[in-house]
Amino acid sequence: MKKNINILIVGVGGQGNILFSKILGDVLLNVGYDVKISEVHGMAQRGGSVVTYVKAGEKVFSPLVDRAEADYILAFEKLEALRWLEYLKNNGILIYSDYEIPPLSVITGAYEYPDVEKILQTVGVKACRVEVKKLLSQLGNSRVQNTLMLGFFSRFLDIDEALFKKSIERNVKKEFIEINLKAFELGRRIEMCEVEK
């Protein structure tokens, strides 16, 4: 019997949640899971807070991951990691990017961008921070954060690396395959954080 895996991918509209979940869902399907993915479109796309759910298991009914049900939260933006934290189950793992996109409420001065690291510490959650900014400048492309994060996340799953690469080739537009594969590999080689498995 296959263990259920619930994953939340959170970030800001336009950061590539949907592609991330497509590639991941495709891989999980190929190793024999039943898979459901749910995404958000429309208004939320315009720089709002967005979430995508990926669920895998023997048989998946609801495409939603509820609060306190996620095994993993992948956050493409730091503040969004906090916003969705309630969705993490006990002992679940948060993997978050160090990327900051201040929302308008911060830009206009109505709010302050919170100290994410400090808050995470006080909440006491198992978290891995990925130094995405530095890595992306190495790649010279800021649009592949999603595949970079996927590379890192792939090590948490007991699935052959080649399957991920094949799925990237299937789901990414031709001209962008190479850079996405590079980003995936770079992500996969990031030193594992303490909370590993």
Place this chain on the structure above:
Amino acid sequence: MKKLLLGNFAVARGCYEAGVKVATAYPGTPSTEITEAIAQYDEIYCEWAPNEKVALEVAIGAAIYGRRAICSMKHVGLNVAADPLFTASYTGVNAGLLIAVADDPGMHSSQNEQDTRNIAKAAKVPVLEPSDSQECIDFVKIGFEMSEKFDTPVILRLTTRIAHSQSVVEEGQREEVKFEYKKDIQKYVMMPAMARPRHEFVERRLKSLKEFSETIGINKVEQGTEKMAFIASGIAYQYVKEAYPDAWVLKLGMVWPLPERLIKDFCSRFEKVYVVEELDPFLEENIKAMGINNIVGKEIFKLTGEYSPSFIKKAVENKEVELPYKVKQTLPPRLPVLCPGCPHRGIFYVLSRLKDVVITGDIGCYTLGALSPFNAMDSCVCMGASIGMAHGISNASDKNQKVIAVIGDSTFVHSGITGIIDAVYNGSDILVMILDNSTTGMTGHQDHPATGYTIKGEQTYKLDLMSLCRALGCVAVEEVNPYKIKENVVKIKQLLDLPGVKVVIAKAPCRLHRRHKFTISKRYIDFEKCKNCRLCLSLGCPAISLKDKPTIDTNLCLACGMCEDVCKFGAISSQKEQ
């Protein structure tokens, strides 16, 4: 081969396999991808129509002629298409006619949460409701067969979580279907003498559909091991199965008309049956009307918003989920914003600086102009409403209230044109601003009659909005560049003072549109020259944020140059400081 497919793509696949010949729509989240995906199949004629009413009329024509047709829309689109729908129910079809309507519980991208089942009931047409992508494919085929067998349009009701979630499907082959066209004015010309017998027919049809719903395989009882029972359909069914995998479930694939005997028999076996449905108590009320009283529905389940498995559990067992990780402080909200480089930003910046003007808004990306930092919109009701409302406000005021209607190009073509005709005809003094970004931005860049391209990307006649507005009788029609802020402040003030209906077309393509290539010269802020007045922040461009002084994130900047126009100290330019 098994693969993951988005619900909307699955509907498209079902249409392909069912031999559909004609597909029409006006884009509307969450229904848009159905038609986009169909456009990939060469076997199917496919189009974006200017609005849902026209789209449905095209599909009705095709079906009557003997070719299977699908028309797709979101729930509010069905209101626009309601007129032809109610009479198509009378004429019936020849080849099958399927209307896919996507509701949006939770209002992820809609102005209301209306429940399509009510309109279907009022129009006396049957409704099928799939609960995953495989059922989307299967129900499309069942829908076409039903449509032909019972001579009726069929509504395929989706909700956001079906339309926009991916689950596993197995694809099949296409089968060509074709019916002879036969002229039949008794059936297709709905003047009173002929419509009367058709109404009789519609009522008889509803009876036989009801009978049919008793035996159709997609209404079925799933045996449980616990003495707990539910009635559900669509996504609510999935939530129930996840929350209570061992309960009994009467799963309804056909939700109108309802199988009375099946439901009575099911309910008689249990002390209490939970009816789980998002939005209106449609099943509940209709089941109660059968004289069944042991059902529990909206007294414990909410009427608004989306459900989830834990919501159902919480309502049934009346207990809260425990959250292991909770952030105590309030986080800065992240509302949607106009994209970096968006041409609408320039216009809203100008509008936000006008005094004593009422601004009626419309449906599209530019609805975001209502939010901070612009706060430059007073209303937003439905597609095309801005112009009519502006005219209404202008005439209701006794102090010569200045009114500006803001509307997008796609929305203008959808239903703004008639508003202008009304305003001109009735002597209004309003300024209409058409924010023409040459696409339907909000739903993901679909074409429309004024872009000059079809859904297949082929070039076609391009509706000229300038000459159209002149022909409609507007006293002044001018095109402006939305990025030229200083110029536009002057221009808009001038036009506002003119009597009559004036139109400003603020034209610049959507910065995210693949068709338009921009020369990129990103902007930088020279900290030497910057006086930290923070005026540039009031543009609300996501690329500009405050560190010590305003800074531009070049990853996000789309080089529109608007900030350069706003800064009074010449601190912003395309020159990177050394």
